[in-house]
Amino acid sequence: MAEPFVIFDRDGTIIKFIHYLFDPKLVELSENSVPGLLALKAEGFKFGIISNQSIISRGIASVEQVENVNRRVKELLELSGITCEFFMYCPHTPEDLCFCRKPERGLGLSAIKEFDIDQTASFMVGDQHSDVIFGHAIGCRSIQVGDSVNKSHEADFIAADIFSAAEWIISKSRI
Ligand SMILES: [Zn+2]
Secondary structure, three states: OOEOEEEEOOEOOOEOOOOOOOOHHHOOEOOOHHHHHHHHHHOOOEEEEEEEOOOOOOOOOOHHHHHHHHHHHHHHHHHOOOOOOEEEEEOOOHHHOOOOOOOOOHHHHHHHHHHOEOHHHOEEEEOOHHHHHHHHHOOOEEEEEOOOOOOOOOOOEEEOOHHHHHHHHHHHHOO
8 A cells, every 4th residue: 555755855854954965974963853753653654865966966975975974864863763765866967957856756756656655645845945846746745844045935834844844744644
């Protein structure tokens, strides 16, 4: 049976934003993300992360460095009792015109197929307007988190942090 997921963006959403992050030692989970994820887990949601990592195509970080950062995020989440089913990323720049850089749907469609995600019962959470557009393009509801000055006018909800996003998601999924 298809399952409900909450898919997260990585930088500036599940972890604190650091420009050109490639050192796993600098990874820190965002404020209030752990209680938010635990509340969602208790409701039966599973988790995945989809991020744009153009720093690979730009030659700033290697695939290995990006994967080391992802491994650190996974480790920090697991220390709090949270399992993340997948870490997917697009290595391209916008100029590469690929199908996997959000808001393109490529990675989302692969995740839906591979993890049997029930899109209509699932949510996308990210700090950028492109995350909101991406979530809708793959059939999910979209929440924008953080204090980005670029508020998305298409977000289903704008939340201060992951905990407040989780409260909204839970209220919507009980209807
Ligand atoms: Zn790509």
